[in-house]
Amino acid sequence: MNARVPRYxxxxxxxxxxxxxxxxxxxxxxxxxxxxAKSFGVTLMTLRQALAVLEREDLIVRRHGLGTFVAAPSIDYDILQLRRFAGDLLALGEQVATRVLGTRFVVPDRRVALALAAPEGARVFVLERLRLVDGHPMSLQRSYLPRQLGEEIARADLETTPLGDALEFKLGIVIARAHETVSAVRLGRREARELGCSAGVAAFESERISSDAGGRPVVFDRVFIPGDRFRITRELHYPLEGATS
Amino acid sequence: MNARVPRYxxxxxxxxxxxxxxxxxxxxxxxxxxxxAKSFGVTLMTLRQALAVLEREDLIVRRHGLGTFVAAPSIDYDILQLRRFAGDLLALGEQVATRVLGTRFVVPDRRVALALAAPEGARVFVLERLRLVDGHPMSLQRSYLPRQLGEEIARADLETTPLGDALEFKLGIVIARAHETVSAVRLGRREARELGCSAGVAAFESERISSDAGGRPVVFDRVFIPGDRFRITRELHYPLEGATS
DNA sequence: GGTTCGAAGAGTTCTAGAACACGTGCATCC
DNA sequence: GGATGCACGTGTTCTAGAACTCTTCGAACC
Incomplete structure (x- = not known):
């Protein structure tokens, strides 16, 4: 009848x-x-418009320099039960241990600097930890804190005290809100070595910004977990309300 | 330093x-x-990409054949407190009155027919009401009910009995769920005349499908309120839970 | 008064490239 | 072993139009 449906x-x-x-x-x-574009018989621009549609539907992911990939299906459903992916997701009844790999002061990358509102070129504190389940490395977690907070917290025994407890009981800081983004990455060399797998394998990367009641960013967590891929963001409110199905 | 920021x-x-x-x-x-495009010194395609960015941010609205408009600010925030836009939104302490304009049986448009699961060409019941605040027309509400329900309800004194009460106490039907869509329209002649303003002015149009506990659609409400523009949909669950800020 | 039709204005789709920017992996160099 | 640099593949930005579709509005017509 009519071919009024756009090509893209x-x-x-x-x-x-x-x-x-x-x-x-x-x-x-x-x-x-x-x-x-060639195989559909259209211009690059037209094809890109089709991809833009699919990207907005979260069906594909485009990565500059890498390619266009099919996204993971319908994350929204699973994410509702995700709770805090970063840390205590692992408390599932398994034997969970934490090994502190070290602490440093570093110049953060752009994402961390932005999240912590750190000035250009300023150093921030990093706590690097390995989570082990059943003795096997499960996740690698880097927690970034503003320099001053880091200097205070560095004196705590982080080997035996969870970071959240140290913040609360030592500095009186309580996390009130968090914003978490989970994405899929390939492990870099260092991360792979710590996690005992080979570089380049697919992994979850969770980035979480935790803020206090005043909205001040306190901790930026970046967690790597070897596994499958997906990407989603969601707001968490503490105390966590019951899971709304 | 570097002009690596895309033009758009x-x-x-x-x-x-x-x-x-x-x-x-x-x-x-x-x-x-x-x-x-001309005033920015770029191609139409490039300008359109800039507009696409702003549209995704809900800052502008593009309407084919009409133009590009600045969108209303940050609706998401307001919608949280919207509750039932259609009817009892108006109970704000003002003098609210309801005038029944009439009842009819009509062949519904596609949206109503779909919502009420009415067969092709079948008539449905319509109750038309005017809400007055402080004596001034505020909203025009058309409530569509399946034919059979309509015949029952038509015998009630709708001038003094709210529709919800009539449904509940006369027919034993309790609304359990509703799905509401609010959009911006321009008033047609008839609607404008009833509301005492000129045709073509911008107005809210709220369409709400209310269902009973069994999921059966009971009422389709369409409400016109002269005002500003926006568009949003959201699920309501009865009883309404406390407003989560 | 209502209806029909057509012109004007505005957004949309599409072409056919060219130049740029980002990630990766490998070779090289310390 | 670790850092540096370069080539390659891939996505991104942009040009300069041409043709199409949608909405409105007014004029002409019942």
Whole structure:
């Protein structure tokens, strides 16, 4: 009757079906954009518009320099039960141990600096810990704190005192809110070595900004957990309310 | 240092500032895209990318054939306190009166038919009411009910009995859930006449589907309220839980 | 008074490239 | 062993148009 449906919508629909039907699995890499444009018989710009549609639907993820990937399915559902991914997610009845790898002062990357509102070039405190489940390395956690807080907290026995407790009982700081982002990454060399697996394997990366009641950022946590991939953000409110199904 | 910031980001930022500083007010129409592209010295495609950014941020609204408009500010915040927009939003301590304009059986439009699961071409019951605040017309509400329910309810004294009460005490039907969509429209002639304003003025239109505990759709409400513009949907659960800030 | 039709204005889709920027991996160098 | 640098593959930004569709509004027509 009428071909009034935009071309890029049709392309998006085609790809959507391939993803739905399993022809393209979660995590799979699509052909590169120029190739796709060619095979659909459209311009790069048009193809990119189709990809933009799918990206807004969280069906694909585009990574500069790497490629376009099929995203993980419907995270929203799982995330409701996620609670605090970073730390105490691991308290599932297993034998959980924490090994402090060390503390340092470093110049943070942009994300950390932004989260902690640290001035350009200023150093921040880092606490690096390894979580072991059943004696096996499970996650690598780097906790960044503003310099001054770090200097105070560094004197605590972090080997036996959880960071949250040290903040609360030593400095009187209580975490009131957190914003967490979980994404999928490939492990770098250092992270892989600490976790006892090979570099480049897929892993969760959780970035969490915890703030006190006044909204002041207190801790930036970055956690790596070897595993599958997905990406989601969500707000947490303490004390955690009952899981709303 | 480096102009590595994409051009369309700079354009978006410029427009963002104009909106923030009030140079462009909510509801104002921007220059047309070709004009904007020309004045920014970029291609139409590039300008459109800037607009796409702002649209995703809900700062502007683009309407095919009409123009690009500054969106209303931060609706998400207000909607939390919206409760039942359709009816009892008006119970704010003002003098609220209800005038029944009439009842009819009509062939519903597609949206109503779909919501009430009415067969093609079947008639449904309509109750039309005017809400007056302080003697001044505030909103026009059309409540659609399935034919059979309508025939029962038509015998009630709707001038003095709220529709919800009539449903509950006369038919034993209790509303358990509702799904509400609020959008911005321009008033048609009839609606404008009833509301005592001129046709074409901007108004809220709220469409609400109320269902009983069994999930059966009971009432479709469509409410017009002259005012500003926005669009949002949200789920309501009865009994309404306390407002989570 | 209502209806129909068409022109004008505005957003949308699309082409065919060219140049740029980012991540990775490998080779090289200390 | 670790740092540096470069090439390659891939996504991103941008140009300069042309053609299409949607909405409104007024004029002409019942």
């Amino acid at each position: 919508h049709r392309i998006a629909e085609t790809l959507r079906e391939k993803i739905r039907d399993g022809e393209l699995r979660a995590g799979a890499r699509l052909d590169n954009q120029r190739q796709l | 980001h700079r354009i978006a930022e410029t427009l963002r500032e104009k909106i923030r500083d009030g140079e462009l007010r909510a509801g104002a129409r921007l220059d047309n895209q070709r004009q904007l």
